[in-house]
Amino acid sequence: MLLYMKILLKKDLWTISSFLENKQYNFDKENILTHLPEKFIEEAIKVISSWKCYSPTPLIKLNKLNKELNLKNIYYKDEDKRFDLKSFKALGGAFAVYKIANEKKNITVSTATAGNHGRSVAWGAQRLGLRSKIFISENVSESRATAMKDLGADVIRVKGNYDDSLKECIEQSDKNNWEIVQDVSWEGYKEVPKLIMAGYTIMIKEIMDEIDSNSITHVFLQAGVGGMAAAMIAGFAKLSNNIPKFIVVEPTNADCVFQSIQNKKPTRVNIVKETVMGGMSCGDVSSIAWEILKNSANYCLTIPDKAISTAVALLAESRLSNKKIIGGECAVPGLIALIGSFNNKEYFDKLKLNSESNVLLFGCEGLTDKAMYEKLLSDGLKQI
Numbered sequence: 129m130l131l132y133m134k135i136l137l138k139k140d141l142w143t144i145s146s147f148l149e150n151k152q153y154n155f156d157k158e159n160i161l162t163h164l165p166e167k168f169i170e171e172a173i174k175v176i177s178s179w180k181c182y183s184p185t186p187l188i189k190l191n192k193l194n195k196e197l198n199l200k201n202i203y204y205k206d207e208d209k210r211f212d213l214k215s216f217k218a219l220g221g222a223f224a225v226y227k228i229a230n231e232k233k234n235i236t237v238s239t240a241t242a243g244n245h246g247r248s249v250a251w252g253a254q255r256l257g258l259r260s261k262i263f264i265s266e267n268v269s270e271s272r273a274t275a276m277k278d279l280g281a282d283v284i285r286v287k288g289n290y291d292d293s294l295k296e297c298i299e300q301s302d303k304n305n306w307e308i309v310q311d312v313s314w315e316g317y318k319e320v321p322k323l324i325m326a327g328y329t330i331m332i333k334e335i336m337d338e339i340d341s342n343s344i345t346h347v348f349l350q351a352g353v354g355g356m357a358a359a360m361i362a363g364f365a366k367l368s369n370n371i372p373k374f375i376v377v378e379p380t381n382a383d384c385v386f387q388s389i390q391n392k393k394p395t396r397v398n399i400v401k402e403t404v405m406g407g408m409s410c411g412d413v414s415s416i417a418w419e420i421l422k423n424s425a426n427y428c429l430t431i432p433d434k435a436i437s438t439a440v441a442l443l444a445e446s447r448l449s450n451k452k453i454i455g456g457e458c459a460v461p462g463l464i465a466l467i468g469s470f471n472n473k474e475y476f477d478k479l480k481l482n483s484e485s486n487v488l489l490f491g492c493e494g495l496t497d498k499a500m501y502e503k504l505l506s507d508g509l510k511q512i
Contacts, residue, residue, distance in 0.1 A: 208494020220324035221248030332363030348462030354417030379403035441508025
């Protein structure tokens, strides 16, 4: 089995399309917590942890993978166990809805989504007896749409991609006086995305309640618009004395954070070909996330789609850990980037990964789309 795993992990599946060191890196805790204020983080942690349905998600050691990569520890934050929504997104949207509903009564909330964020907004609205309007693109699966309808949401499908659904959401919300609960920010719309990001930071609190945060040396962070990645960095800034290396991972075809850091300014990416990592298929970096990421991300990596199904299957078959892990398509990019770095000595050395490294990965979603997951698992099982 060990020899088999060595061969499997050396396959050219595990590739990194592009690698960038951030020359503008200058970690400034005070500046980070200006963009995502400490009071937001403190309130989000207090409120979410008080919900009756709340419990921390597991932090799993990928001990079998670690044996192959010869690192000290690889930790995987398993967000498949987050409420009944099976995604870290459940934290942010629902917290933002709670905050808005505390200030305004009888509102209708709206959002554009690739799936998981919309479920969080719909769930948050349902809990408070509010109406919700969820805009999705033609690329979002019907099973994801049904999951939001089952939470009482009106789901509006828009021709085009995520950016088109966001544009339609903004237009209709302005016309109908709906409260937008969006996880991306723009000029004049920054408060709500900060609340959403603050909700995500409870993941860092949970991790630090379980292990010594000072031991973490590397954190791989998936980025779509960059909200989760920036929130995790802010979580470390607020809750830890330790500053690990932060490595942002994006799809090859949707690398707006990579391009923005390379160009030293927010850069729009035209998504010509959709990635299977649908929740990360974003052409613009969130302006709040950008203010944090531009100086706090050490490296940016991009990966192609080809290893996604294999990674999903390896987790499901307990090949990387003693535990069976259900991870969706957006749960595995950090894992793929780590294995890809191991297979490229230049990148491995640049990241300063070694036998003393404690690596943190975010399995940011579980089975949020049954049909998609089953197809990925089936395809992946053929590879392993």
